[in-house]
Amino acid sequence: MADILIIDDQDRYAELCRRAMPEHRYRGPVRSFRDAAEALGRARGRVDLVLLDVHFDIPDEDLLGFEPGAGPKQLDRLRRTQGLLILQEIRSRYPDLPVILMTSREDVRLEEEDLDSIEYTFFLDDDYVDARSLATLIRGVEDQLRGRESEGPIFWGRSLAMRQIRRRLEVLALGRLPVVLFGPTGTGKSLLARHFVHPRSGRAGQFISVDLATLPQELIAAHLFGSVRGAYTGSVGDRVGAFEAANGGTLFLDEIGNLSPEAQKMLLSVLQEGRVSRLGDLKERSVDVKLVVATNEDLKKRVREGSFRADLYMRLNPAAAVHLPPLRDRGHDLERLIGHAMERALSSPAMAGLLATYRSRHRVQGDAVRVHAGPDVPDDVPGSVLFLFPERSVRLLRAHSWPGNLREFAMTVENAVLFALGELIDAPRTGRSDVVQVRPKLVRDLLSHSPGADPLDEAQGEADTATEQGGWPVKVHVRQASTLNKVAQDCERQYFTRLYLRTRGDFSAMADLLLGDEEHARKVQLRFNQLGLKVRELKELLR
Amino acid sequence: MIRDHAARIKHDLGKYVAFQARWLPDDPADDELREALVADLLSTRRGPDGSMDALQVWDAFRAPLVGDEPLEEVSVDLSEHRAFVELDQSMTALRVHVEALRAGEDIDLGLARAQALCVAQACTAFLNTFRELS
Structure with missing residues (x-):
């Protein structure tokens, strides 16, 4: 299901689309660029694609590009090319928003406009549109959107900030310089290093990950650089370090701020010389490693405080650092992120067994699974089970502060899906047996265990019951006043x-x-x- | 410019003469098809000042092409130009369906739809002729 904004001076496309393709959500039609800009602003990133007419018979003053005193010929041309002007404006504000121009490419060329270089712009295959060809085109755009929204376990979403991060990482992955990932815990730094940077680095070697927060300080150097027998108390044999193991591949060092001053010095030396010596060994071994480091600390501050070496900091390529946003700043993508997390959760073998039991108990044929989060409930599709996060459950997730970010989010959604399915397996079904709904109460229960849970909400037994009737609990302190x-x-x-x-x-x-x-x-x-x-x-x- | 004129014909007539009928499945219900044809053929052009049927739209465009005061840019005799003749003939064939619909008479709905689609194709062909010339 796509969320589609129609920009057209007439109702006809909108009427036909609603009738012929009811599976999508439509906004508009809006008649001018001004109205379109307002609608896109209100939608706050929820519009999946725009259907844009080209010829607009609207009052002169509503035309984009209108100047008082324009002659009839200029006005005629403005009307005939209005959609193309609107497209340029949309592009400047929403570079990644797909737009289907309701005309053929040939007709655009007729207006001497070259739109070939504009990304995410689609044309009708034929001069005149019909429901089937438009439905096919929309499906194709949806597939493309899904393809760029997520890659395996990584969810990029549609925000410009995340698209820019993706582009930057793609470039950094190919270069020789280290990659620094800044971001709060659970924002996916390790995931990006393993599933995005390493595969794009063009390196055939292994991906080695070291979490410096979990290693005792005294063992960090041996773990990273290796050691020979007797190098330190308890060293009973030669040991290959992470640098050597990652030779020809990628080494990911999580929580780089945990390096001791001594280990910082050794790391600097490896980065400068491209050679590593095992502890207790004079022999140097050359290593070629793509280094990715991550931290949720402010390393610049640590440098100012003197607890992190300035020369090492500069070697880590801080100018090209990537800052990952906390989950609460990715609210525009929340519904899509829920869908992504549900799909990931449902792809696990454990879930497949539960799902099979559910299908058999409730006589749901087929093996397809669909997911949806948001206000509408999609129609049933024979043979598929629909996992649904209704709007009230979505709101609870939106209101949560997510201190554990994506990691906490994925676990919450997986638990929600698992428990929702588990609860329904033996329950008698009265409504649609193809729908497994994640109820707000279940979400609230799961969130109450999070460090980000609102302590006032937890203390509100009675108010919680009230939320089942559609409200939101809040505790207030009633204080005396004069009136x-x-x-x-x-x-x-x-x-x-x-x-x-x-x-x-x-x-x-x-x-x-x-x-x-x-x-x-x-x-x-x-x-x-x-x-x-x-x-x-x-x-x-x-x- | 005659090319612009042809582009307007394609937009105002070609696009809308079979706008709804084109969206229907190959074998639509009669009442659905009739409703679509009434909208397409009797309200082909809709604007703030009301609507025009397909014949009125075509007559308005035709006059500057072959009437007493042709467009300045018309340097060929369009009355014998193949693309124009085909478009004109397709409109003549459509006329009977438009008038019957206006009168509320029973018509061969499938034939009327096919003729409307034929007009749309003729509009494209007419524009393409001048697109190639320009």
Whole structure:
């Protein structure tokens, strides 16, 4: 299912699309670039693709590129090429957003516009569009989107920031210089090193990973550089170090900040000379290793403090460092990320057994599995089981702070899928037996064990029950005041503050939680102002 | 420019003369096809000032091509130009279906659909002639 924005001066495409391809979600039609920009802004990255007409019969002043005093011929040309102008504007703001131009490539050439070099722009195969060819085209775009959204265990999503990280890593993987990955725990640094950098490095050698946080300080040097018998107490034989083992391949050093000063010095020497000596051995061995290091520490600060060598820091190629965002900053991709995590969870052999039992108990034929997260429930497809994260469960995940980032997220989703399936295996099914729904209560239970769980929520037995009726629990301290109105306002201020923190200051998400419509963000913001809540001060609480 | 004129014909007539009918399956239900043809042939061009049927759209485009005041750029006798003649003839063949639909009469819906698609193809061919010449 794709989320499609239609930009067209008429209703006809929208009407036909809704009728002929009801499996997709449609926005619009919007009539002008101004409306399109607003719609894309409101959608906050949720639009999968745009259907864009070319010829727009709209009032002069709504035309993109309109200048007062333009003659009839200029206006005619503006109307005839309006879609192409809109496309250029969309491209400048959303470079990766796929756009299907509702015309053939030949007709665009007629307007002397060269769009061949514009990525993610698609044309109709034929001069005139029909449902079948458009459906095929949309499916093709969806396949491409899925292909670039995730690669094996890595989920890139659609945000520009993550696309840029991907491009940068692709380039860095090929070069000789080290790659530094900065990012909080669980953001996928090890995954990227193993499944992205190493395979793209063009190196035939092994991928060796060393977590420096788990090694005793006194053993780090021997583990990295190797040792000979008797080099240190307890060294009973010769030992090949990680550098030698990774020769011709990639060495990933996690938590590089844990290196002792002595080990830092030795690492610097290896990086400078390209040669390594085992502890206790005078012989040098040349090594050719692609080095990837990771940390969640501020190494620059450590250099200033004197606990990390400045020369080693400079050798690690900090100018090209890659900073991975925490999960809470990837909210635009959340539904897709849930889908990705569900698919990963469902591909495990253990899950296959449970799924087979479920199918047999509830007489669901076939072997296909679909996943979906979000407000709509897709229609049933014979032979498939649908794993569904309904909107209320998605909201709970969105509101969580995810201190463990992707690692915690993947485990939560896997547990959710597993328990949802497990609960339903023996339960009598009254609704659609092809749907396995991850209920909000289950999600809330799972999240309550996280270090990021809101302690106030945990203390709210009764309020939790209330959430089953569609609410969101919050504990407020009722304090005396001179009037009832002041007491109520105080409670409301506390409530809005908690909501602000929970959504990390996202007014659209607050509007969505409160009014069921994220477009009412301004209303929420106005209420903040009425209550005297200062967003600048609240922002400080988020730091 | 005659090429621009031909491009407008393709957009305003060729695109919309079979717009809904083209989206239907090969063997649609009669009421569905009739509804699509009524929309395509009787409201071919829709704008803020109302709608025009396919014949009115074609008449408006045809006049500057072969009427008393042809486009300045027309230097060939279009009345004998193959692409123009085919388009004109396809519109003549469509006329009977448009008038019957307007009168609410029973018509051969499959034939009307095929003729509308034929007009669309003729519009493309007409534009292609001038695209190649330019």
